[in-house]
Amino acid sequence: MTVGVLHNNSPEGRAALAAAVREARIRETDLVVLHALSGSAEPSAEAAETQAVSTAVETALTDIDHADAVSWTVAVGRPDPDAVNTLLTLVEEQKSEILVVGSRHRSAVGKFLMGQTIQRLLLEIPVPVLLVKSGA
Numbered sequence: 001m002t003v004g005v006l007h008n009n010s011p012e013g014r015a016a017l018a019a020a021v022r023e024a025r026i027r028e029t030d031l032v033v034l035h036a037l038s039g040s041a042e043p044s045a046e047a048a049e050t051q052a053v054s055t056a057v058e059t060a061l062t063d064i065d066h067a068d069a070v071s072w073t074v075a076v077g078r079p080d081p082d083a084v085n086t087l088l089t090l091v092e093e094q095k096s097e098i099l100v101v102g103s104r105h106r107s108a109v110g111k112f113l114m115g116q117t118i119q120r121l122l123l124e125i126p127v128p129v130l131l132v133k134s135g136a
Helices: 011-027 045-061 083-093 108-124
Strands: 002-006 030-036 072-077 096-103 129-133
Touching (some): 011 030, 011 096, 011 129, 030 045, 030 083, 072 083, 083 096
Parallel strands (some): 002 096, 030 072, 096 129
């Protein structure tokens, strides 16, 4: 079993990564950073995008206490028109026991547009979801 965290190179994503590190330490398990690929047709794009995610995570982990005590990997998913399906597949493949997601305050329109995706994720995902707000 692993702790899954959605990759997002933002203050919210870094807050989620920090929470995921804490969860992995508490649960004494590995951390897996989940990322949906952009879907570029360029043959080398997948490897470059995966490396960019790994580099961003390595950089973010340097600011997180005890991150060096957690083993982590990056898992990428092929793009799917349905982002929730891609995420559900990644969580299942990585055997995540919890999913950590970063969040931020949204306007009424933002809540409407993002609410459907988050609501569907919460209804369909077979594991608990920890939603983390950034301090910023």
